Amino acid sequence: MLAKRIIPCLDIKDGQTVKGTNFVNLRQAxxxxxxxxxxxxxxxxxxxxxxxxASHEGRKTFTELVKRISAEINIPFTVGxxxxxxxxxxxxxxxxxxKVSINSSALRNPQLIDDIALxxxxxxxxxxxxxxxxxxxxxxxxxxxxxxxDRFLMEWAEEANSRGxxxxxxxxxDHDGVKEGYANEALAELADRLxxxxxxxxxxxxxxxxxxxxxxxxxxxxxxxxVFHFGEIRxxxxxxxxxxxxxxxxx
Amino acid sequence: MKIAIIKYNAGNLFSVDCALKxxxxxxxxxxxxxxxxxxxxxxxxGVGEARTTMDxxxxxxxxxxxxxxxxxxxxxxxxxxxxxxxxxxxxVDCLGIFDAEVxxxxxxxxxxxxxHMGWNTLSHLRSPLFQGLKEExxxxxxxSFYVPVNEFTAATTEYITPFGAALHKDNFYATQFHPxxxxxxxxCILRNFLNL
Numbered sequence: 001m002l003a004k005r006i007i008p009c010l011d012i013k014d015g016q017t018v019k020g021t022n023f024v025n026l027r028q029a030x031x032x033x034x035x036x037x038x039x040x041x042x043x044x045x046x047x048x049x050x051x052x053x054a055s056h057e058g059r060k061t062f063t064e065l066v067k068r069i070s071a072e073i074n075i076p077f078t079v080g081x082x083x084x085x086x087x088x089x090x091x092x093x094x095x096x097x098x099k100v101s102i103n104s105s106a107l108r109n110p111q112l113i114d115d116i117a118l119x120x121x122x123x124x125x126x127x128x129x130x131x132x133x134x135x136x137x138x139x140x141x142x143x144x145x146x147x148x149x150d151r152f153l154m155e156w157a158e159e160a161n162s163r164g165x166x167x168x169x170x171x172x173x174d175h176d177g178v179k180e181g182y183a184n185e186a187l188a189e190l191a192d193r194l195x196x197x198x199x200x201x202x203x204x205x206x207x208x209x210x211x212x213x214x215x216x217x218x219x220x221x222x223x224x225x226x227v228f229h230f231g232e233i234r235x236x237x238x239x240x241x242x243x244x245x246x247x248x249x250x251x
Numbered sequence: 252m253k254i255a256i257i258k259y260n261a262g263n264l265f266s267v268d269c270a271l272k273x274x275x276x277x278x279x280x281x282x283x284x285x286x287x288x289x290x291x292x293x294x295x296x297g298v299g300e301a302r303t304t305m306d307x308x309x310x311x312x313x314x315x316x317x318x319x320x321x322x323x324x325x326x327x328x329x330x331x332x333x334x335x336x337x338x339x340x341x342x343v344d345c346l347g348i349f350d351a352e353v354x355x356x357x358x359x360x361x362x363x364x365x366x367h368m369g370w371n372t373l374s375h376l377r378s379p380l381f382q383g384l385k386e387e388x389x390x391x392x393x394x395s396f397y398v399p400v401n402e403f404t405a406a407t408t409e410y411i412t413p414f415g416a417a418l419h420k421d422n423f424y425a426t427q428f429h430p431x432x433x434x435x436x437x438x439c440i441l442r443n444f445l446n447l
Contacts (some may be wrong), residue, residue: 002410003370003389038436046368071269076391076432096265098393098432121299123366123393166393168367197364220364250370250389 003250004214004242005045005221006235007199008228010035012051012081013106015061017229030041033068039228040075042235045250047073048169048223051081070096074170078126086100086115093120100170101127104142105177107149107156110127110163117164125167126199127160129153131186132173138186153186154193161194171201179227187217199223207233207241214247254278254445255290257317260307263298263431267327270431274442284316292445293320296431297329301353301396302341304329317346323447324423331418331425332396340396348423351401356411366395367410371428378405378419380426380443388436390416390428398427 003100011018030146036047049069051062053112059082066079067076075113079092080101081094104110106127116125130141157168170190172183182203190198197220200213204224213219256267269317270291271278271294278294279286292371295317297304306378308314316335317324333345337352345353356365370389373381397414400407406417408427418425430437 001372002367005369070266071272073430074270074273074434074438076393076429094265096269098263098266122395123298123368125444167368192361195358195365197366197368218362 001248003045003248004219005199006043006210006238007046007048007221007223008044008235008247009048009050009201009223009225010069011225012049012062012065013053013057015065018052027192032065033072036069036073036077039235040073043239043251044075044220044235046075047077047078049071049077050101052059057150063091066092066095066097068180076144080126080128085112086119086123089116089120089124093124099124099166101128103125103130104144107140107151110159113163113165117166122164122166123194125165126169127157127165127167128169128171129157130171130173151173153195154189158193161196165196167197167199167220169199169201172203175203176201177226178203180219181205181209182193182213182219182222184212184217187213187219191218197221204233207238210238211242211247214242215245247249252276252290252292252445253290254294255287255293256280257287257313258282259311260304261297261329263296263327263429266429267294267296267431270441271445272436274438274445276445281314282311284312287316291322292447293322293324295324295326295330295334297327297331297333299323299329300340301329301332301338301345302343305333305341305343305345310335314346315431318348321422323444325444326423326425327431328394328427328429329425332398334418334423334425335398338396339447349398349401349403349418349420349425351398351403351415351418353396353398355396358411361435363411366393367397368393371408371410371416373406373408373416373428375407376405378417378424379447380417380419380424380440381406382443384436384439385423390426390430390433390440392428392434394427
């Protein structure tokens with residue numbers, strides 16, 4: 001049976017992980033490759049590396065990092081951040097990334113989704129959506145949540161699906177950082193409307209939240225950052241728990 | 252031992268190369284016919300679209316070369332599908348090593364997403380590729396087309412329908428999943444292939 005996926009997300013700046021970690025027994029907690037390996041050995045199903053560097057120099061550093069990750073890590077990984085055009089996608093795939101995640105650039109230029117799907121296949125194209133509930137409904141945001149758009153979550157996700165996205169990574173800005181659970185209602189609606197897998201993001205604080213994202217939210221995968229980085233939830237224990245709760249996971 | 256990876260416009264050459272290097276092997280990535288014919292093992296990776304890729308292979312004569320290979324060959328993902336007779340993806344005739352049709356997944360339920368993406372289990376193992384592995388181990392899949400269970404099926408996975416997760420006939424081995432991305436289980440499968 002297809003397992004539900006657990007995905008740690010690492011923010012990278014100038015080639016180093018940004019958020020602090022309290023991984024014990026890790027010589028270089030700031031090294032994204034070491035950290036990724038540690039997660040992989042704990043049973044993470046995939047990894048996401050988000051480049052939050054703005055500079056051109058930083059981009060080069062990130063591409064070199066992607067090559068090192070690919071050389072060392074034996075599970076799939078997605079990279080995101082700073083992908084504006086097809087040549088960015090090609091550079092990162094050639095460096096060994098399995099998938100690329102596009103967010104603002106897809107909202108600004110939806111044709112980019114079609115182009116990636118056509119050139120590299122839908123499976124490499126993750127469309128990330130940051131959204132927040134407004135009186136009009138769930139609205140999509142640009143630039144890491146700083147700029148509201150006139151696009152609604154459901155219709156944008158459906159458009160991305162029909163343009164050839166391979167997965168939707170939905171982050172609820174209302175839930176992100178609050179640690180009170182994922183946006184399960186919106187997730188379930190996405191799952192019902194879309195023909196492609198949905199990754200839940202934003203809100204993980206307890207093991208129960210992962211279970212709920214999979215059962216109530218019908219998500220195919222759940223992404224989290226700080227609960228893993230700070231050791232609040234360990235992946236082997238999370239998977240034991242999910243298994244007891246009847247969720248299929250890889251162990 | 253000389254391991255050759257067939258060089259063409261496939262997406263996962265680099266990942267396969269990295270995976271073999273982690274096992275201590277230095278493969279050559281090449282489309283040179285002599286090098287491929289004289290290699291001890293040949294790996295035929297693949298991420299992409301069937302028709303485009305078949306056109307490319309035909310354009311450079313690699314289609315006939317692959318059929319002529321006598322040493323152990325491992326097709327991965329699209330590589331496996333192209334070793335079959337015909338694919339619904341682009342309605343294209345493929346290499347015909349395995350007399351099988353490649354079909355598109357037809358979901359019957361909203362929860363059955365396509366592509367089939369993620370970790371799923373292998374059962375009914377019958378190939379030296381799986382030596383030392385138990386039934387129901389997880390491996391990583393990403394695909395929208397599948398090969399129905401047939402006489403060459405060497406492992407079965409269930410998603411929407413039971414399908415061929417691996418095929419084997421004579422010197423040709425193939426996996427629908429990505430051993431190069433399947434953690435320790437994948438490493439074991441690649442090592443078994445190298446030890447054939």
